[in-house]
Amino acid sequence: MLIGIDLGTTNSLVACYRDGKPQIIVNRLGKKITPSIVSIDENDHVLVGETAKEYGILHPDRTAAVFKRAMGTSKKFDLAEHSFSAEELSSFVLRSLKEDAEEYLKEKVDEAIISVPAYFNDKQRKATIRAGELAGLKVSRIINEPTASAIAYGVGEKGKSERCLVFDLGGGTFDVTVLEYYRNIMEVYAIAGDNFLGGEDFTQILFEMFMKRTGLDQEVIGFRDLKYILKAAELCKCSFSESDVGVMNVTVGKKKYTESFQLSEYELCCRELLEKLRKPIEKALNDARISLDDLDEILLTGGGTRLTMVKDYVRRICGLEPVSIPDPEETVAIGAALQCAMKERSAQIEEVILTDVCPFTLGTEVIRDNGSFEIPGVYLPIIERNTVIPVSRKQTVYTAKDDQRYVTVKILQGESRIAANNLFLGDLTVEVPPGPKGKEAIEVTYTYDIDALLEAEVKVVSTGVSKKVVIHDEEHEESENEKLSRMKRLEYLKFNPREDEENMLVMLRADRVYEESLSQERKEIEELVEAMQNALDEKNILMIEVSKKKLTELLDEIETGNSDQYVA
Ligand code: AMP
Numbered sequence: 128m129l130i131g132i133d134l135g136t137t138n139s140l141v142a143c144y145r146d147g148k149p150q151i152i153v154n155r156l157g158k159k160i161t162p163s164i165v166s167i168d169e170n171d172h173v174l175v176g177e178t179a180k181e182y183g184i185l186h187p188d189r190t191a192a193v194f195k196r197a198m199g200t201s202k203k204f205d206l207a208e209h210s211f212s213a214e215e216l217s218s219f220v221l222r223s224l225k226e227d228a229e230e231y232l233k234e235k236v237d238e239a240i241i242s243v244p245a246y247f248n249d250k251q252r253k254a255t256i257r258a259g260e261l262a263g264l265k266v267s268r269i270i271n272e273p274t275a276s277a278i279a280y281g282v283g284e285k286g287k288s289e290r291c292l293v294f295d296l297g298g299g300t301f302d303v304t305v306l307e308y309y310r311n312i313m314e315v316y317a318i319a320g321d322n323f324l325g326g327e328d329f330t331q332i333l334f335e336m337f338m339k340r341t342g343l344d345q346e347v348i349g350f351r352d353l354k355y356i357l358k359a360a361e362l363c364k365c366s367f368s369e370s371d372v373g374v375m376n377v378t379v380g381k382k383k384y385t386e387s388f389q390l391s392e393y394e395l396c397c398r399e400l401l402e403k404l405r406k407p408i409e410k411a412l413n414d415a416r417i418s419l420d421d422l423d424e425i426l427l428t429g430g431g432t433r434l435t436m437v438k439d440y441v442r443r444i445c446g447l448e449p450v451s452i453p454d455p456e457e458t459v460a461i462g463a464a465l466q467c468a469m470k471e472r473s474a475q476i477e478e479v480i481l482t483d484v485c486p487f488t489l490g491t492e493v494i495r496d497n498g499s500f501e502i503p504g505v506y507l508p509i510i511e512r513n514t515v516i517p518v519s520r521k522q523t524v525y526t527a528k529d530d531q532r533y534v535t536v537k538i539l540q541g542e543s544r545i546a547a548n549n550l551f552l553g554d555l556t557v558e559v560p561p562g563p564k565g566k567e568a569i570e571v572t573y574t575y576d577i578d579a580l581l582e583a584e585v586k587v588v589s590t591g592v593s594k595k596v597v598i599h600d601e602e603h604e605e606s607e608n609e610k611l612s613r614m615k616r617l618e619y620l621k622f623n624p625r626e627d628e629e630n631m632l633v634m635l636r637a638d639r640v641y642e643e644s645l646s647q648e649r650k651e652i653e654e655l656v657e658a659m660q661n662a663l664d665e666k667n668i669l670m671i672e673v674s675k676k677k678l679t680e681l682l683d684e685i686e687t688g689n690s691d692q693y694v695a
């Protein structure tokens with residue numbers, strides 16, 4: 128069975144295509160959204176999602192979040208005595224979603240279409256595929272998030288040709304896609320964006336405003352208090368959708384801080400951040416050779432676009448009323464599920480032919496000889512950014528020295544004129560026959576497939592020897608043996624049993640609320656926790672349900688009564 132997965136920075140969702148329509152699959156807690164958070168508890172059990180989020184408040188040293196930002200890098204996240212890469216942590220999230228889908232569909236799930244930010248580079252895409260493999264999923268397709276949103280929204284369903292800009296501001300990434308939909312063909316013209324800009328940066332501004340107002344020192348207060356403040360900042364930010372005044376209520380140490388902020392004051396502090404949204408819009412339109420006047424529609428998606436100032440800003444700079452895609456949290460997963468149906472050529476769904484583009488220029492490093500002197504370290508683009516994929520392009524390079532025996536072709540990605548400033552993806556070395564400088568010609572061919580994954584080929588023209596080499600990601604490429612041993616290492620970590628998850632979540636929440644409360648409330652929590660623990664020890668299902676209900680009601684009451692700073 129094939130499923131569609133939105134592997135988000137903050138939250139992840141899984142969907143499938145069944146009974147003639149795409150459907151979001153609910154997780155083990157009955158929720159559509161699974162936070163992209165992973166913890167390893169004291170029993171070496173892997174916790175994912177809501178449970179990990181709750182666990183993480185009291186055990187930050189055993190919890191990781193926003194790891195998608197480190198996809199494709201060698202950054203390690205330490206969770207107690209364990210250390211994981213972003214792709215390994217993502218594989219836990221994927222495994223959890225896969226299990227939820229299997230439970231929901233009552234069949235085995237072994238294949239997935241996973242969405243990635245359009246602006247993800249080759250390394251980040253490959254890391255996503257590896258994360259899928261580690262989770263036991265064959266990743267049959269990688270789909271760009273804005274493209275998935277556009278499919279889900281049904282761009283062009285009115286039958287006319289439409290030029291559309293998809294503005295996607297997620298938790299940690301920002302993507303702009305310019306596309307045209309005409310007669311079942313969705314043609315992506317250009318993508319641009321920023322992998323390090325998202326809703327979290329707007330939260331950070333409120334956090335800084337709060338710290339400044341209260342005079343609290345980030346260096347002095349503990350990690351847990353910092354998390355509380357960030358959480359309160361996020362809630363305050365989200366409340367601006369409904370009100371012109373936002374309140375942050377946080378207890379740090381024993382002191383309670385209540386600060387209210389005017390929306391106008393917040394907007395002023397976000398001015399610089401808003402300005403950062405302009406460049407990718409201009410770049411995408413420029414690359415697509417489309418002017419603002421030619422646009423028929425601007426679609427807003429991603430949680431960050433719920434901020435009215437973001438919508439106002441887009442309207443102001445584009446001069447067109449943007450349309451917010453309904454349920455922006457769900458559209459990417461729905462789009463991925465529709466893509467699943469298209470892949471399986473479902474009879475109910477008309478296939479949308481997708482043409483996509485590569486987000487970055489791919490090239491190599493050369494020495495430029497201008498006749499009188501040589502300039503080393505020059506970037507030679509081979510496939511320009513925003514070229515329609517799949518694509519294959521060739522460039523010929525020559526030997527640089529007399530009797531040179533080897534030529535090393537560096538595979539680079541980026542836009543800088545100086546080769547060293549671009550991202551190094553790998554290199555290939557080929558043997559050439561000796562001879563005078565410039566005699567031997569070497570053809571370098573780059574092929575970018577539909578998932579925006581790259582292959583390179585080098586051909587020595589004189590010998591006719593064509594050596595096809597698949598670029599490997601040196602840092603991360605693994606042999607089959609390495610892959611197996613990594614899977615074994617991760618398998619050792621058992622997932623928390625599904626059926627326990629709900630109970631565990633309530634108990635974790637009780638632990639946290641206990642820490643935040645005082646006197647009478649603590650007593651009440653303690654009593655109910657003990658009752659629930661008894662019921663759990665005795666495996667008394669009826670009593671578990673009764674005590675869980677009572678405890679949840681008490682926690683709800685305390686949390687809404689105390690302050691609104693936490694959501695369960
Ligand atoms: P996504 O990755 O698309 O789920 O977006 C997550 C981001 O959207 C986070 O930074 C959230 O804080 C932000 N977000 C969600 N709801 C709102 C809201 N009502 N107002 C402002 N930002 C929001």
